[in-house]
Amino acid sequence: MELHLDDSLKTDGRADRLRTGVSDAELIELASSFRRFGFWRASLDTGHCYMSGVLCGIFNHPLTSGPIDQTTIRNSIHPDDVAIVYGTMEEAARERSSGHVIYRVRSDDGGYRPVRTVYAVREQEGSAGEIIGITYDLYVKQPTLVMVEPTS
Secondary structure, eight states: OOEEOOGGGOOOHHHHHHHHTOOHHHHHHHHHHHSOEEEEEEETTTOOEEEOHHHHHHTTOOOOSSOOOHHHHHHHBOTTTHHHHHHHHHHHHHHTOEEEEEEEEEOTTSSEEEEEEEEEEEOOTTSOOEEEEEEEESSOOOOOOOOOOOOO
């Protein structure tokens, strides 16, 4: 399997992990404690998309181990953003490229909030391949610090 990334997104992640001794699992745990994000992959042959539990939550989709209902995902994206989101994925599949897109998804309060999706094409022998990616909330809601007076 070969993963295609644009030069602007390439890092020497494996060397960094070896040099620091930080594992993939530890990186994921650290990053997810800072910002809510989830993983996904979509088959270019079937169109089936699979999402992590956190990503199902970002899109207000019920957690499932099977393919995700694309209608629910489309309905979660702001109507003005649907064409650009799906258009960038189609271009990535055609050009065998990677990239990112910022768009709005429906919030629990009925409004919309910005998210960013970073994606890349993953080649798979005997198939058209997959697009894999992460999606995360662009802005993190910071917890409120409350000072409590000690009682005597």
